Amino acid sequence: MNRPIIALTCGEPAGIGPEISLRAAWELRDEVRCVLLGDAALLAQTAYDIDRQMRVAAISIQAWRNTGLPNFPADCLCVIDCPAAEPVRAGQLDARNGRAVLQTLDMAVEGALNGAFAAIVTAPLQKSVINDAGVAFTGHTEYLADVTKTPQVVMMLAGGDAPHLRVALATTHLALKDVPAAITAESLARTLDIIQADLQGKFGIARPRILVTGLNPHAGENGYLGREEIEVIAPALQAAQQRGIDARGPYPADTLFQPKYLEDADCVLAMYHDQGLPVLKFASFGHGINITLGLPLIRTSVDHGTALDLAARGLGHADHGSMMVAIRAAAEMARKQKDAQASP
Known part of the structure; x- marks a missing residue:
């Protein structure tokens, strides 16, 4: 099946982003090939805790740049490893991990601009963590405009x-x-x-x-x-x-x-x-x-925040419905854009 390849940044690792990203990507694996960007060890453990049938395989940023994405089967989710600087504790923010969160965005943009990804879908992040890490940050929208040099x-x-x-x-x-x-x-x-x-x-x-x-x-x-x-x-x-x-x-x-x-x-x-x-x-x-x-790329996101309180309660409390819609919308937009570009 010709599944569009979508970059899925997992957002603030202490929030619900990793869980909703995994759940949505797994449910939609026959429709869309989601490539998750985040801490591979955290995502592998979260996947195991959600469903032991959920398989995750990781590739380093350098290996991805050198050889591209492995040809994993549909029942295995690919992760580009953007490792956290410090251990992640659900519901507890740590500014030392702020730059790793930004790295997921940078890699997603890089892949979208070079044609590796048809679109980007972003899980929620915590603005305060990025700012506390020493990077002026007002939100996904403004950051993506800045790194792609988009004036408005x-x-x-x-x-x-x-x-x-x-x-x-x-x-x-x-x-x-x-x-x-x-x-x-x-x-x-x-x-x-x-x-x-x-x-x-x-x-x-x-x-x-x-x-x-x-x-x-x-x-x-x-x-x-x-x-x-x-x-x-x-x-x-x-x-x-x-x-x-x-x-x-x-x-x-x-x-x-x-x-x-x-x-x-x-x-x-x-x-x-x-x-x-x-x-x-x-x-x-x-x-x-x-x-x-x-933007010179397709970007969708969920309509909610990091829900640290839900993450602190453990898995199974977060609703991944918005993430499902965001992934499907990004895939449909990618198809429409491809059709428009192919039209004379």
Whole structure:
């Protein structure tokens, strides 16, 4: 079977990342060839504790670079060993392991850019551990943009239980007081161009329909509750339409997220993090995914964090549903991208 090869970074080793990565990769082994990146000894022990039928075989980074991936059978998961600096204790963070977590991301990006991996799927990591290790780090999205030298990326979440609900963000991890200044005609133009390009190239949607929220309550109420809609957002949408992008709005965010509107949309562009994401997470938390648009590679992720409290309780408490959705979505996007590139 022609299974796409997906790099799966296992995230914070003291969290639920190793468990949900193994469980999802094992369940999907007949559909997708997942290559796990993490501490091989930890993953082997975790696999043994989950299911003694689960087989794991490791390869070093250098061996992978020299010879490529071994041709393991479908019932054996491949691990590229990114060893932790210190022993891992479930639920207990250790900054000394922060750089090993970053190494998994670096290897995944390297493999995706050289064609070894069709896509990247990331398990959750702990930002504080990376920062405590001496590396300035604000999140997966920003880090991947930096290492791939991508000037702008767009965060989009999609609902697993609501497969047609996709919410992209004009701004990401900003304090609310900083959002209005960050929304400019130029930034919205770049954001809409990225959404349009990836919905076409990675999702196979020929003519994407994008609904755009306003910034203020009631989309500014004709200027009485703010003028950003009149002075920034509406002109940016008009310019996008002239470029051939079907972007409509700005709409009041409190009434836009209804089936009668969403059934005609391929994506909603919200102005800030907590404007769009609570709706999506309410609809599909635990089965939603995070997708980074604009990168020169495909990257999906789960919609939750490291869940250190669950990891401390032992195996069997974490839900790997979001990881399953993220892997399947990455594989489908890889197929759509391949088809788009093959089309004349």
